[in-house]
Amino acid sequence: MTIIATNYKEHLVRSLTVQTIAIFFAAVCMLFAVQGLHASSEALPDSENCLYCHRYPQMGRYDENGKKRIFYVNERIFAKSVHGKLSCKSCHVSGLDQIPHTDIKKVDCTTKCHIKEPSTNQEFSHANVVLKMETSVHGRRNKDNPYPEDLPDCKSCHDNPLYATLDGMWCDNEALSNETLARCTVCHVRKEWAESFYTHFTHRMRKKRAQKDIVQLCTGCHEDREKMNRHGLESIETYKDTYHWKQVKYKVENAPDCLTCHVPVGHSTHEMYAQTDPRSPLHMNNRVSTCSHQGGIQVCHPGATPEFAMGRVHAYGAKAELAAAETTIKIGDDTDKSKSLVQIRAKKEISDKEIFHYEVLRYLTLIYKVLIGSTIGFMCLHQFLDYRRTRKRMKHSHHSSHPEKEDKI
Amino acid sequence: MLEQDSQKNNKNHGRLHRIIHFIKVLPQNMLKVIYLLPFFLFGLWLLQMVYFPKVEFKQRVTIVKPIIDDVAFFRKMLETKPAAAKGYFHTPDEYVTQGEHYPPLCSNCHGSYPHSKEKKIRSMLNFHSGFIACAVCHAHEKMPENAKVSFSWVDRETGTITTQVEGEYGKYSAKIFPLKIHKNGLREIFQPVSAEAAQEFIRLKQHFTPDQIAEAKIKLHGNISQKPVNCSECHVKDGYMNFADLGFTPNRVRHLISTEVVGLVEKYKSFYMPNEIDFGKK
Numbered sequence: 001m002t003i004i005a006t007n008y009k010e011h012l013v014r015s016l017t018v019q020t021i022a023i024f025f026a027a028v029c030m031l032f033a034v035q036g037l038h039a040s041s042e043a044l045p046d047s048e049n050c051l052y053c054h055r056y057p058q059m060g061r062y063d064e065n066g067k068k069r070i071f072y073v074n075e076r077i078f079a080k081s082v083h084g085k086l087s088c089k090s091c092h093v094s095g096l097d098q099i100p101h102t103d104i105k106k107v108d109c110t111t112k113c114h115i116k117e118p119s120t121n122q123e124f125s126h127a128n129v130v131l132k133m134e135t136s137v138h139g140r141r142n143k144d145n146p147y148p149e150d151l152p153d154c155k156s157c158h159d160n161p162l163y164a165t166l167d168g169m170w171c172d173n174e175a176l177s178n179e180t181l182a183r184c185t186v187c188h189v190r191k192e193w194a195e196s197f198y199t200h201f202t203h204r205m206r207k208k209r210a211q212k213d214i215v216q217l218c219t220g221c222h223e224d225r226e227k228m229n230r231h232g233l234e235s236i237e238t239y240k241d242t243y244h245w246k247q248v249k250y251k252v253e254n255a256p257d258c259l260t261c262h263v264p265v266g267h268s269t270h271e272m273y274a275q276t277d278p279r280s281p282l283h284m285n286n287r288v289s290t291c292s293h294q295g296g297i298q299v300c301h302p303g304a305t306p307e308f309a310m311g312r313v314h315a316y317g318a319k320a321e322l323a324a325a326e327t328t329i330k331i332g333d334d335t336d337k338s339k340s341l342v343q344i345r346a347k348k349e350i351s352d353k354e355i356f357h358y359e360v361l362r363y364l365t366l367i368y369k370v371l372i373g374s375t376i377g378f379m380c381l382h383q384f385l386d387y388r389r390t391r392k393r394m395k396h397s398h399h400s401s402h403p404e405k406e407d408k409i
Numbered sequence: 410m411l412e413q414d415s416q417k418n419n420k421n422h423g424r425l426h427r428i429i430h431f432i433k434v435l436p437q438n439m440l441k442v443i444y445l446l447p448f449f450l451f452g453l454w455l456l457q458m459v460y461f462p463k464v465e466f467k468q469r470v471t472i473v474k475p476i477i478d479d480v481a482f483f484r485k486m487l488e489t490k491p492a493a494a495k496g497y498f499h500t501p502d503e504y505v506t507q508g509e510h511y512p513p514l515c516s517n518c519h520g521s522y523p524h525s526k527e528k529k530i531r532s533m534l535n536f537h538s539g540f541i542a543c544a545v546c547h548a549h550e551k552m553p554e555n556a557k558v559s560f561s562w563v564d565r566e567t568g569t570i571t572t573q574v575e576g577e578y579g580k581y582s583a584k585i586f587p588l589k590i591h592k593n594g595l596r597e598i599f600q601p602v603s604a605e606a607a608q609e610f611i612r613l614k615q616h617f618t619p620d621q622i623a624e625a626k627i628k629l630h631g632n633i634s635q636k637p638v639n640c641s642e643c644h645v646k647d648g649y650m651n652f653a654d655l656g657f658t659p660n661r662v663r664h665l666i667s668t669e670v671v672g673l674v675e676k677y678k679s680f681y682m683p684n685e686i687d688f689g690k691k
Contacts, residue, residue, distance in 0.1 A: 053532075056579035057504035058539030061522050061532050068522065071532055074502045081500070100529050107498075160498050 048096070050088045051075055081160045082203065085196060086113055109154045130154070133270040137277075147230050150221070157217060161208060163199035177202075211248040211257035215239070218258045238314045254298035261313065265295045284310070312354075504539075504580050510568030511586070514604050515543045517611075530640070539579050542586045548601035549649070550634035557590040558599060560650050570596060572656055585655065601632035644670045 051073065053059060059071040078084055089096060090113040095104040110127035117124040133154075134141040140148045181198050188194040209217070221227060222236045239245055239258075247255035263269045264281050275282040281290040287309035293300040301308065515523060523543070524534035537546075545560060552558045562583035564571045575582045587599040610625050617625060642649045645666055652662040664670065 053536070056536035056539060057502070057507075058521075058579065059532050059536035061525060061535060062520065070497055070499075070501050070505060072501065072505060072536075073499045074504070077500050077502060100532070155498055158498075159500055162500070 047087055048089055050096075077162065078160070080162050082163060082200075083160055084163075086115065090114060126154070129270050132268065136271050137273050145231070150227055150230065152221070156221075161203075163203045164206070164208060210251075211255050212251070214257040214259055215245070215248055234314065236314055242313060244313065256298075256300065260293065260296075260298075260300070261290055264290050264293055507565065509565040509584060511542075511563065511584075511598065513538070513543050514600070514602055514607055517607070536579060540581050540584055542584055542598075544587050544599055544601050545585060545650075546638040547633050548587070548599070549638050550636075551601060551632040552587065552589075552599060556592075559588050559590060560585050560655060561588050561596075562586075562655065563598065574656060585650075602629060 054071055054073045055075060057072050060069050061071075063069050083091070091107045091111065093105065093108075093111060095101045110125055110130050112123040112125040112127075115124045116122065133139050138152055140151050140153075145151065177198075181195060184194040184198055185191055219236065219239075222233070225235045228235045244256045248257055259269060262272060262282065267281050271279075273280040277283060278285065280286065288304050288306055291301045291304035291309045294302070521538075522531075522535045523538060524531040527534070542563075562571050562574050562581075563569070563586045564583045566582070570588070571583055589597045589599045591597070606629060610629055614622065614625075638649055648666065652665050653659070657665065
């Protein structure tokens with residue numbers, strides 16, 4: 001025990017980060033000692049006895065659109081989730097009093113959930129972040145968008161995440177969590193309460209999703225060509241041709257996923273804008289700082305120049321092709337609305353220089369295709385002719401020569 | 410005649426002459442065609458109106474576009490890869506997808522949530538399918554008469570009859586099946602629909618006429634009861650199934666047959682729609 005303790009102490013002395021976090025924790029716990037008194041409503045999960053039916057795993061049905069609806073809630077998993085302290089009715093506000101439930105409204109994340117947010121002592125809701133998201137490029141309040149049904153809602157990206165503890169963040173030492181928590185409970189005698197706040201902070205201290213998961217999440221929509229065409233966007237499968245993706249694929253630490261460039265330090269995932277918007281990290285004025293990624297865990301290209309930053313990360317795709325083609329597409333017909341949108345955007349966003357680059361790239365690709373095709377084609381032809389000649393010769397020698405005689409050319 | 414002969418002799422000269430002539434009169438002929446074509450078409454249309462009025466009528470009838478007019482829709486269903494976000498807010502656990510030794514044959518056609526008719530109770534009926542085999546409720550009328558039938562747990566993993574069941578509230582390591590008990594003590598799982606027959610039906614379905622399909626479906630479901638077991642037939646004292654024999658604790662048995670469950674069930678009894686409506690036959 002003593003050996004472990006000394007090792008642990010040494011570890012703390014060595015690791016300045018851990019110590020800083022610990023101090024931060026003490027401060028946070030003290031802050032909540034004052035604020036926490038007001039945080040009153042800690043509803044027990046299932047005080048409404050919803051689990052009477054909803055704890056059965058196969059509870060569910062197919063809805064009117066044929067979508068499989070699972071009505072099962074694992075109470076143990078839910079209790080460990082970030083919403084675990086909420087009662088069902090905090091989010092499912094209507095239609096629950098009747099069995100079977102009728103007139104159910106879709107859960108609205110902007111609902112005030114009667115838990116007081118300690119810094120303001122106001123009832124908590126996600127309204128703030130929802131408003132930001134709704135006015136961003138992914139938001140449905142963006143009236144220019146002809147296909148609002150394609151845009152994501154909260155659930156498109158979020159499920160009910162489980163609290164992550166401090167274990168495994170810096171070391172796989174469960175004792176670290178226990179000791180940190182022990183320091184909190186010195187003052188905050190209600191262990192359950194202390195644990196809840198402790199897990200809240202440890203959960204928020206790091207990115208929960210792996211880089212690959214983020215790429216998978218974004219590509220879920222952004223690789224759908226049909227969907228992207230509707231919005232005048234390029235399908236982003238070309239990201240997978242880049243070195244960035246190779247790093248993500250082979251799990252290099254701090255490898256750049258979609259959010260590293262599109263939401264660098266100081267920006268929010270819920271506030272993403274078109275690259276023509278000056279607020280976007282990919283706006284021409286902000287690109288140098290985005291590539292260098294100063295202030296992030298990984299400073300990526302510290303010496304980035306404007307020329308470097310202008311380079312395309314996603315290779316030339318459908319948009320450049322359309323801009324270069326100069327074909328006219330009827331505007332007004334509903335089916336062609338999307339195509340015309342792509343073209344309008346392409347013409348607006350792609351410079352002549354880029355179109356020239358695209359043309360060069362296209363001819364290079366063509367030359368290589370012809371070169372490779374003809375090389376292999378000639379090889380096949382040569383092999384075939386060689387085979388024919390050999391066969392002919394063998395036939396000839398078989399007919400005319402005696403087995404004792406050596407066949408010489 | 411002499412001229413013609415000489416033209417024949419001088420083939421090349423004649424052909425050239427004809428081509429030149431053709432080119433010369435081409436614009437003139439084309440103008441004629443352009444001028445006459447509308448009259449010709451108009452005449453055809455008039456003739457058709459007089460002699461084949463039905464053709465005109467047929468052309469005008471079109472089919473209203475159905476909701477799913479996109480044939481590619483079904484192909485796309487196959488290609489759609491599961492999204493990264495599971496689409497379920499409340500994280501489904503392994504109990505939702507856990508496999509079993511005798512996977513229900515019925516779900517191949519009826520889906521994993523087979524109950525959809527009774528809006529009031531469909532979700533509740535569906536959760537029963539997690540721990541009760543379909544045949545328990547849907548083949549009760551057709552259970553073999555000469556042999557004794559009992560209900561027993563069958564282990565999800567091994568497929569063996571067991572009394573050692575772990576878990577609670579639908580999360581059991583086994584599932585309740587109807588067993589046919591022979592006179593020599595041999596116990597068999599009673600399966601109302603033959604798996605081979607069902608597979609053969611699915612294989613041959615596309616070759617059947619609509620009437621044959623209807624007949625085949627009735628034959629295939631021949632061992633399925635007209636009326637399934639009702640909620641209150643089970644959740645009652647001395648009901649369809651002996652909960653105590655199945656190994657439920659006395660407390661749980663009391664709960665299963667309690668006024669709580671029965672009350673819930675009784676309340677729905679008025680909403681219950683029988684599968685088969687008797688149009689005054691009896």
